[in-house]
Amino acid sequence: MDRANEPERDLERSAEVRNAAQTLDDVPLEEVAHLERLAVVGQLCAEMAHEISQPLTAIRMFADSALGKIKEPTAENLSQVEEALATIYVQAARLQQLTSRVHGVSCPSQQTRQPVAISDVLDNVLPLVEPLAERYGVEFELDVPQPSPRLVADRVQLEQVMLNLVRNAVEAVALQSPERRRVLIRVVPGDRSIAIDVVDRGEGIPESNLPHV
Template sequence: MAINDVDPRDDAHSLEQALLGSILATVPDALIVIDARGRIISFSSAAQRMFHYSEAEVLGENVAMLMPSPDRERHDGYLDHYRETGEKKIIGIGRLTTARRRDGSTFPIELAVGEVHDQGEPLFTGFIRDLTERQRTERRVQDLQAELSHASRVTAMGTLAAALAHELNQPLTAIANYMEAGRDLLAQDGAIDRALLGEAMDEAATQALRAGEIIRSLREFIRRGEADRQPETVSTLLSEGVALAFIGINSRGIDMDIAVDPRVGRIMANRVQVQQVIINLVRNAVEAMEGRPMRILHLSATPDEEGRVEIIIADSGPGLDPAAERSLFTPFSTTKPTGMGVGLSISRTIVEGHGGRIWTTRSRWGGVAFHFTLDPAD
């Protein structure tokens, strides 16, 4: 071949490389490529901006450095398990989880993992989307949704209150009338007509039972709207719940950890409802730790003495005031200047609807530890 001759295949290859480089430099999602041992072999420009590491600082390092606990400690085991069994846990499946920046702060991400082979050796590609990048838009949408939701709640509560007042008015009025009649009988001079007094008391008791039945019927009506429960993996519920809770809030400087006892299997739960409990408790913990020099958030799951699964969400906040603790789960009771005081009440309703219970203790760091129990699926 002459010196000036150019193989068209070389031009095509160069064009492909340039095109690939341009895509990787401009795509908003981070791309990380690791080898079979978890070592980083490619770290895109978006990944450098997202994690605050340069490519030179991470090449050859274990990708676990970009993960919070417990994924950081378990990642190599996941790779070993896949090499030995071929069982895919997250490959080809998108999932919500959390990642760890250079400064130690954690943030919610959407992760998609793929697999390719290079000369027979597996490589794993991870596309990562930082969910906090959409905070500004989502906050505005959430504000609008909150306003609409508030208006809807007020309307619904007004309708419910009117209906309930209408249904209860008759038995309550009857109770008042019978009690007044009994009082008048007792106030009369002379012998008391015990038969008439007994009849008035019997009728008052009957109407009181009727009022209670109206309340029970309303509760049954609400319960029929509950979603079905299915076996759910506790670690997934916790990791996804934390990721969702971190959307739109300041998680910088929080030392977050998730620890699930190996004896804990799956639980019977409505995933959306239980994750709502986790979101409520995590957000409360983050708000309580705002401005604190030490911000520790620890989530754990262990089997309790009764065979249930006990989930604990503990923080290093200032703890609870004894006066506030007594009404902690009471609806419309709150210490927040802008809160409605329904989050913990809803959480208790969800947990008790699952057959569990929820309570608080002092955490090992002086903050609050919320405990709640759920039934195992196995």
């Protein structure tokens, strides 16, 4: 299998998804946005297959070990069974976190505005994009004040926006030289507002396309 052209193919698929969404003129905007999110999340799920397979492999391995040990219930074996069950619990919780993040970002929701910490949003979004970033050697740089600034917003919608911005930034630098494969996420609190900058060193939008943006 030729993996050399994988970045180009992945970026082409992403562009096709966005272009297809833009042609759905007769579909309500909210539904188009939801369909586009599902397409993006579908791609992310494929990229997260390795992240999911690791805890599943660990769960199976420790379950097999526990089943073998419990047949001879000595004190030592029971202690090892307890350790195996604890590991299974941790790995299952990790899987639950991954699936919850995907579910939260992909599902449409009624707007619920409440105080949201920016760091919590990033904690949910970045793990979804990290497999793609790791594949292309893209590094994240975070500049978030501590304690994290909070703003009143719909958390799900904010996470969806951040997911799109960060993924687009990763795609923008995926084919750049290694020293340019960095994405800066910077949070700048103001007196009555908060700026969230997602900065990449990609080529940017061609000047000929700027009037259409």
